Amino acid sequence: MREKTILLVEDNPDDAHLTLEAFKAAGVRARFAVSTDGCAALKYLRDAEELPAFILLDLNLPMLSGHEILERIRADPGTKAVPVIILTSSIEAADLVRCYALGANSFVRKPVDFEQFLDTARLLGRYWLEVNVASPAGRA
Amino acid sequence: MRRRFAGLKLGTKLLLVITGTSVLALSLACAGFIVYEIAAFRARAGRDMDLRAAMLAAGGAPALAFSDEKDAMKTLALLRADPHAASAQFYAGDGSLFASFVREGAREVPPPRPASDGHVFSWERQTTASGVYLAGRRIGTVVLTRDLGEMRRSLAAVLSISFVLLLGSSLAALAIAARLQRVISEPILDLTRAAEAIAERGDYSSRVAARGGDELGVLVAAFNEMLAQIQRREAALRDSRQRLALLVESAPLGVIVWDLDFRVLEWNPAAERIFGYPPGEARGKEGTFILSGRVWTAQARAVWEDLLARRGGARFTNENVAKDGRSIICEWYNTPLVGAGNKVIAVASMVDDVTERKRAQDELRSLTDQLERRVAERTAELLALNKELETFCYSVSHDLRAPLRAINGFSSLLLANYSGRLEPEGKAYLARTAAAARRMSEIIDDLLDLSRVTRTAMKPVPVDLGALARDVAAQLQAREPERRVEVVIDECAPVLGDPNLLRLLLENLLSNAWKFTSRTAAPRVEVRARREAGRAVYSVRDNGAGFDPAYADKLFKPFTRLHTEAEFAGTGVGLATAARIIERHGGRIWAEGAVGRGAAFHFILPEP
Numbered sequence: 001m002r003e004k005t006i007l008l009v010e011d012n013p014d015d016a017h018l019t020l021e022a023f024k025a026a027g028v029r030a031r032f033a034v035s036t037d038g039c040a041a042l043k044y045l046r047d048a049e050e051l052p053a054f055i056l057l058d059l060n061l062p063m064l065s066g067h068e069i070l071e072r073i074r075a076d077p078g079t080k081a082v083p084v085i086i087l088t089s090s091i092e093a094a095d096l097v098r099c100y101a102l103g104a105n106s107f108v109r110k111p112v113d114f115e116q117f118l119d120t121a122r123l124l125g126r127y128w129l130e131v132n133v134a135s136p137a138g139r140a
Numbered sequence: 141m142r143r144r145f146a147g148l149k150l151g152t153k154l155l156l157v158i159t160g161t162s163v164l165a166l167s168l169a170c171a172g173f174i175v176y177e178i179a180a181f182r183a184r185a186g187r188d189m190d191l192r193a194a195m196l197a198a199g200g201a202p203a204l205a206f207s208d209e210k211d212a213m214k215t216l217a218l219l220r221a222d223p224h225a226a227s228a229q230f231y232a233g234d235g236s237l238f239a240s241f242v243r244e245g246a247r248e249v250p251p252p253r254p255a256s257d258g259h260v261f262s263w264e265r266q267t268t269a270s271g272v273y274l275a276g277r278r279i280g281t282v283v284l285t286r287d288l289g290e291m292r293r294s295l296a297a298v299l300s301i302s303f304v305l306l307l308g309s310s311l312a313a314l315a316i317a318a319r320l321q322r323v324i325s326e327p328i329l330d331l332t333r334a335a336e337a338i339a340e341r342g343d344y345s346s347r348v349a350a351r352g353g354d355e356l357g358v359l360v361a362a363f364n365e366m367l368a369q370i371q372r373r374e375a376a377l378r379d380s381r382q383r384l385a386l387l388v389e390s391a392p393l394g395v396i397v398w399d400l401d402f403r404v405l406e407w408n409p410a411a412e413r414i415f416g417y418p419p420g421e422a423r424g425k426e427g428t429f430i431l432s433g434r435v436w437t438a439q440a441r442a443v444w445e446d447l448l449a450r451r452g453g454a455r456f457t458n459e460n461v462a463k464d465g466r467s468i469i470c471e472w473y474n475t476p477l478v479g480a481g482n483k484v485i486a487v488a489s490m491v492d493d494v495t496e497r498k499r500a501q502d503e504l505r506s507l508t509d510q511l512e513r514r515v516a517e518r519t520a521e522l523l524a525l526n527k528e529l530e531t532f533c534y535s536v537s538h539d540l541r542a543p544l545r546a547i548n549g550f551s552s553l554l555l556a557n558y559s560g561r562l563e564p565e566g567k568a569y570l571a572r573t574a575a576a577a578r579r580m581s582e583i584i585d586d587l588l589d590l591s592r593v594t595r596t597a598m599k600p601v602p603v604d605l606g607a608l609a610r611d612v613a614a615q616l617q618a619r620e621p622e623r624r625v626e627v628v629i630d631e632c633a634p635v636l637g638d639p640n641l642l643r644l645l646l647e648n649l650l651s652n653a654w655k656f657t658s659r660t661a662a663p664r665v666e667v668r669a670r671r672e673a674g675r676a677v678y679s680v681r682d683n684g685a686g687f688d689p690a691y692a693d694k695l696f697k698p699f700t701r702l703h704t705e706a707e708f709a710g711t712g713v714g715l716a717t718a719a720r721i722i723e724r725h726g727g728r729i730w731a732e733g734a735v736g737r738g739a740a741f742h743f744i745l746p747e748p
Contacts, residue, residue, distance in 0.1 A: 014546035021553055060538050089538040089545075091588065112545045112581035114552035114574065 003031045004053035004129055009041045009069065010034065010087075011061050015110070019056065019087070022117045028125030038064025042072060045079050054083040054105070054128045059090055067098060074103040083128055151325045158317035163310045170302035177298055181291050185266055186259050189284055192222070193270035196282045200230050200239075201272050204280045207232075209239055216241035219284075226265060226287040229253070230272065232280050253283055264288060327356045331363055344371040394491040397477070402427040402444060405486060414470070414493045416463030432459045432467065447476050447487050457494070469495045526595065533591050540584055548577035579709075586713035590698065593641060593720045600725075602634035602748045603642050605678060609667040612646045616654045625657060629667040633676055635745040637725050642745075645721040648714040649680040649741050655708055656684030656739065675744055683738040692731045715741075 006023070010016040016034050023030065033052065035041035038061055045051065055073070059066030066086065073079045085106040086099045096107050108124065111117045145153065196215060203211035212230050216239055219225040230238040231253050254260055254269040265285050272280040330348045337346050347364050351357045388395045394411030396404060407422040415422070415430050422429075431440050439458065446453035453474055460470045471492045479485035551574040559567060606629055613627045635642075650665065657663035660683055668679040687695065687702045694700045696719035701712040722729040722743050733739035 012542050014549070015542055018545065018549035018553075021549070025556065089541040090534070091537055091585070092534065110541070110545060112541060112548050113578045114545075114549045117545075117549065 003029060005048075005050065006030045006032050007041065007044060007052040007055045008032055008034045009036075009038070009055065009061065009066070010058045011036045012058075015058070018114070018117065019121070022114065022121040023125060026118050026122035026125060028121060028129065030125065030129060037062050038066075038069040038072075041069060045073070045076075045082075051079065051082050054085055054124075056085050056087045056124075057104075059086060059088040059095060059099075067102060070099065070102045070104060083132070085124060085128070150328060151321050154321035154325060155314065155317050158321065159310060159314045162313035163306065166306050166309050170306060173302070174295065174298055177295065178291075181294070182259075182261060182266075185286065185288075185291070186268075189259065189266060189268040189286060190270070192219075192225070193268050193282055193284050196228060196230075196284065197270055197272040200282060201274045201279065204230055204232065204238060204272055205274050207238075212239035213241070219243075224286050224290065225284065227285045229283045230280055231283065233278065235281075238280060253281065257281070261288070263292070324356065327351045327360055331360065334363070334367075338367075344374060391490075392492075393473075394489075394493075396422075396489045396491065398427060398487045398489065400448065400484070400486065411491065414462070414468070414491060415460070430460050430462075432461050434461065443472075443474070444487075447474055448484055450476050450478075450484065468493050469498045529591065530595065533588055533595075536584060537588055541581060544577040544581050544584075548574045548581075551577070579711075583711045583713070586711040586717070587698075589644065590713055590717045590720060593644065593717055593724065596638075596641070598638040598641065598724060600636045600638055600746075603637050603639050604632060604634055605642065605646070605745075606630060606632040606667065606669070608639075608643055609646050609650065609680075612643065612650050613665070615647075616651060620654075623654075623658070624663070625654065626662070626664040627666075628664070630669040632667075632669040632678065634748055635676070635678075636748045637745055641721045641724065645718050645743075646680075648718040652714060652741075653680055653682035653684065653739075655710065656686075656703075657682050658684075658708070660684050676747060677742055677744055679740050679742045681738065681740040686733040686735050686737045686739050687731075688735050689733060692733070695731050696729070 008016060008019055010019065013036075016036075020032055020034075023032070030053065033044055033048075035044055041055075041057075042064075057066050057069060061069070064072075066088070070084055070086075073082065073084060080103075083105040084103070085108055086104045087108050087110055088095065089110050090096075091109060099107055106124075108120060111120060145156075148156070196219075199215035199218070200212050203209070203215060216228045216230070219228050219241060220243070225243065227240070227242040229240040232238045235253065237253075254267060257269045257271055260267045260269075265288050268284045268286070270282055270284075271278045272282050327348070334346050334348045337343050344367055347367065348360045350364070351360055388406070388408050391408060391410055394414045395406065395408040396411050397406035399405050404422045404425050404427065407417070407419040409419070411422070412418050417425075417429075427440075428435055431437055439456070443453040443456055443458075445451075455471070455473050457469065457471050460468050462468055471494045473490040475488050476484040477486040477488055551570045554562075555567060555570050555574070562570070609629045609632075613629065617623070617625070617627075646667075650667075653665040657665060662683070664683045666679070666681040668681060670677055670679075685703065685708065691700075691702055695702070695715050698716035699712040700716075701710060703710070718741070719729050722745070725745055727743055727745040729741060729743040731739060731741050
């Protein structure tokens with residue numbers, strides 16, 4: 001079975017690197033595509049042969065913000081069913097409320113502690129790759 | 141006559157009336173008596189004479205019948221025995237004198253024969269004529285004359301007695317009247333004198349001596365009562381005038397009365413104080429002397445005309461001028477004085493110098509304006525700062541966290557992936573680096589909490605602190621399931637507050653208690669509610685490490701810690717956040733404790 005793809009939208013290379021390491025250390029078997037800004041991410045979604053299993057989306061991004069990217073993903077019939085997990089440093093209640101209003105599937109705060117991050121990555125991988133797999137019809 | 145009587149004194153009048161009345165009555169009585177006496181005498185004399193005439197006629201009838209003059213004379217001579225008889229005549233049937241008798245010494249000749257029978261009285265005598273009859277036929281007439289000297293004497297005696305009587309009783313009446321008239325005239329004279337005293341001297345204190353209970357007594361009493369009333373009223377009026385005068389004199393407001401030509405009639409000391417003119421100088425002056433420019437102003441003219449026409453002008457503020465030329469702001473309260481016939485007779489004004497007040501007001505207003513401007517500026521600045529702070533907090537939460545995450549993450553990765561190439565000491569350094577980054581992230585979280593407590597808008601609703609505390613305790617227990625802590629939470633009456641902030645408060649206080657009892661043998665955490673001086677006091681108490689009470693006031697300052705990190709981990713921001721939350725609710729928090737004996741945090745919150 002081919003490995004599933006996870007799209008990571010993250011402009012901070014440290015964070016991007018650590019995220020990949022965390023998922024790897026957590027034993028999540030998936031292929032990662034990384035976009036450092038919204039335009040690249042949307043382009044990737046447009047051009048990809050196969051849609052990613054889920055998207056890890058940072059909020060604080062150059063040019064297009066995470067909110068805007070989420071809004072466009074949900075506005076596009078081709079991508080609106082893709083699960084989007086917000087992965088951010090923000091603990092602002094306003095951000096959380098807005099993201100869920102725009103159709104985010106989950107809101108996860110990036111833990112500073114790597115061990116915690118590892119736990120988080122494990123939980124996310126298990127849930128979105130194994131438990132809650134979208135049906136083939138949903139991906140049409 | 142009547143007018144002269146009217147001019148007499150009351151006593152004299154009474155005297156005259158009493159005396160005159162008694163004299164008149166007595167005179168009438170005497171006159172009646174005399175008339176009766178005369179009538180009685182005449183009746184008696186008539187009967188007497190008729191008898192004698194009958195006797196003479198009987199005796200003389202034969203002589204007349206036979207013309208025997210001698211015998212007739214004898215019959216007439218019988219009258220000598222009657223001392224009253226003056227004369228007697230027989231007349232024959234043809235009317236000629238037949239015989240005549242005249243008493244010696246009588247002066248008068250026999251009177252002529254009366255024309256008819258009967259009695260004729262004169263002052264001197266009584267003449268009686270009677271027919272002489274023989275065998276039923278009249279044969280002549282007998283005429284008897286009687287001297288009335290006896291009657292006259294008797295009358296004279298009666299008259300003189302009457303006169304003496306009259307005189308005597310008149311004098312007696314006069315004497316009695318002279319005494320008795322005083323009973324009536326004295327009280328009236330007293331009244332007159334009192335009335336004169338009042339008219340001349342205005343002395344209402346005099347009183348008329350009280351007399352008996354008759355009409356005069358009533359009059360005197362009424363007069364005295366009237367005087368008393370007038371005296372009382374006069375006293376009241378005088379008092380009231382004095383008070384009024386005193387009031388006007390001592391009034392803090394200037395009191396000025398103007399005549400209809402706008403000239404000063406009254407001017408009190410306060411007016412002098414305001415304008416500088418003593419009353420003597422101000423009286424009689426035209427009011428323009430205190431108007432700005434010392435001439436009529438349009439405003440003053442309008443107010444004056446309104447006052448005279450009673451259209452208004454009751455209150456106005458005006459710029460006036462004092463004697464020394466100072467311009468002053470005065471507040472005027474005016475009223476037209478209305479006299480008889482509903483006509484305006486003068487105008488009264490009360491005046492207050494409000495120059496100082498006005499200036500103070502203006503100053504105050506300008507200060508207030510300034511202050512308001514400054515407040516607006518500061519508010520704008522604060523809003524800008526707040527916005528800046530929010531932005532700062534946002535970037536702290538995002539941007540400061542990323543490097544920490546990198547430090548911690550890469551340290552952890554180094555430890556995990558390259559531990560074989562590191563000495564134990566190097567591994568320890570890396571572990572400490574990771575821990576430091578984690579700790580700094582905790583500090584940032586707590587600081588964000590603290591700033592959020594200050595920034596977020598409060599939505600106070602009734603909150604059940606007990607339920608909230610149980611919820612938080614359950615969370616703490618879930619986080620450390622292996623710990624055994626005895627938790628006691630009272631039922632609490634609802635308080636008024638923001639549920640999110642109050643949850644944060646309890647999270648801070650209870651996690652503190654939870655943390656500081658971690659080395660206690662039988663840990664116990666309590667949330668207590670009690671009433672003290674009418675207010676609900678809540679306490680979060682533990683039997684943990686406690687603290688030195690000397691530092692109790694430092695507990696609530698951010699970054700103040702009373703324990704080392706090695707003893708109890710913490711950022712030192714939690715209690716500052718708790719205090720800030722209580723402060724925002726308008727409540728109060730204080731701490732109590734001793735080293736090794738636990739700590740208690742008490743707070744008061746507003747009740748719904």
